[in-house]
Amino acid sequence: MKNLKVSIVAMLLLIVSFTNAQEKEKMNHEVMKIQNHKVEAVLAHYFMLEDALVEDDTKKAVQEGTKLMVSLKVFDLGNYTKEQQELLADIIEDAVEHAEHISESPIPHQREHFKILSKDITDMIAITGTTTKLFEQFCPMYDGGSAWLSMSKEVKNPYYGSKMLKCGSVRKNI
């Protein structure tokens, strides 16, 4: 009887450590995938995060926040002038902090940080430029007026999600 118990516990431990290792493997894989050190990689993750907020999906936003953080950290500053590098480094430092908070907060907090993050990303592409066609959208209701970037003209509000999906309008073409 005792032997049986011991072997059950051992089995459970083995399973737990195995799944744990797999999780880690997955994380490494994510980091590997984000190898495009260009601003397009940052944008791609920013939009994934935005989608998660539009869908009111905290868990997904946590994951996307982490990925965005990684893509910001590996961003290659090499091709810019010294002055641009300083500006970008400052923006990235700020954006990383907001992405980090998003990766560890409930959805109201995530949305608060997404607002400033959106400003950071907007300022970032003002320096780097981008090949992606972008629209700056604006919702006058959230926190005294808040902007975000989108790849389409259609308004899908990341600050309210399903509660007020259509609140806002296109303010600028980038």
Add this chain to the structure above:
Amino acid sequence: MKTVKIILLILLVAFVGIQFIPTESNQSDTVPETDFILVNNVPKTIQKKLEVSCYDCHSNNTQYPWYNKVQPVTWFLENHIKEGKSELNFNEWGLLSNRRKKSKLRSITKQIESGEMPLDSYTLIHKKAKFSKQETNEIIDFITQLKDSL
């Protein structure tokens, strides 16, 4: 009965043992020029409030309580202070760029407004650290003004 005694003895030995593990204390005699209060024109009342309610965990100088000498309390406080300083260190305010300052000011406002800061575990013992309604309004007005001036 005997096993209970043995367990108690082990716990006692462990408790005494951890008292000898060295820890780093967060203390400094000097306030650097980059300090929030020195850089900004902070009204006296707000200055006092910041020092009482925030500086223990968000600066290089903590006014430790007596029980900090006892482990595992020391570790608990050390962790809080380390985390607090990594989020915001008022002593190093002047080193931040305007963008970073705005972000931090925004977070300060949100944290105080929502009552998340100061932490409940802190105000439980430091009653004076709590923000009254009026104090909350005062500090938020000040922080908003500061943010708009950047």
